[in-house]
Amino acid sequence: MYFAALLARTEDGWEASDTELDDVETLSDLADLAREATPDEDTVLVLIEQEDAWFGVVRLDGEEDPRIYVSDAAAAARSSYGEILLTDELLGREPGGDDTADLDSLDLDGTEDGEPDEDDDDGDGEGATEGGGSADSVPHGPVGDTAILDDLGVSVKELLSLTEDALTEIAESLGASEVLETVR
Known part of the structure; x- marks a missing residue:
């Protein structure tokens, strides 16, 4: 509601x-x-x-x-x-870009070259979203x-x-x- x-x-x-x-x-x-x-x-x-x-x-x-x-x-x-x-601006993304869709289609973990992000192990259990995209996208x-x-x-x-x-x-x-x- x-x-x-x-x-x-x-x-x-x-x-x-x-x-x-x-x-x-x-x-x-x-x-x-x-x-x-x-x-x-x-x-x-x-x-x-x-x-x-x-x-x-x-x-x-x-x-x-x-x-x-x-x-x-x-x-x-x-x-x-x-x-x-x-908006893209509010979320810090490039206008017109869909970061999550790009990452999902490539099946990457959201880091360059597929290497694990050093910040992934911050203890909050939010390293990646269910779809395989970066938790940082939203x-x-x-x-x-x-x-x-x-x-x-x-x-x-x-x-x-x-x-x-x-x-x-x-x-x-x-x-x-x-x-x-x-x-x-």
């Missing part, structure tokens, strides 16, 4: 609107949808959550490029909505701009510590919990 909402900061405070992501296929589509939420070039936050598995925040300030934070990239990668947020844990909400009252430390009810806690910190609950 997904929940997605837009929070637009206006001179009167935050305004929330429920949003449907069925027609959104790319980050550009999502940015266009968010920009339509406010006639001015105010800050707009897109909040997306999947049943406490992961959450994402996309921030748009006017015509600037979207800033993105995803709480768990590996969990989000298994979601059609999460895939929208996990990392477990947070990715993106951890300071995305810092100037709005949610510090990097607070953002990284959020788990269950993350969107509610973010909204409380922003002073927007009541408006978010109206669209939940």
Whole structure:
């Protein structure tokens, strides 16, 4: 189960609107949808959550490029909505490249010449994914701009510590919990 909402900061405070992501296929589509939420070039936050598995925040300030934070990239990668947020740039891949598919088709362990990576034995048991690709192609844990909400009252430390009810806690910190609950 997904929940997605837009929070637009206006001179009167935050305004929330429920949003449907069925027609959104790319980050550009999502940015266009968010920009339509406010006639001015105010800050707009897109909040997306999947049943406490992961959450994402996309921030748009006017015509600037979207800033993105995803709480768990590996969990989000298994979601059609999460895939929208996990751009090549966010994951540190070459644009248009599919590192995992290339590695899977070559059946390599993700290192040059097939040699084992010195970091493979780090004790966490995450040396490779089930498909034979590199575990680094989509990392477990947070990715993106951890300071995305810092100037709005949610510090990097607070953002990284959020788990269950993350969107509610973010909204409380922003002073927007009541408006978010109206669209939940």
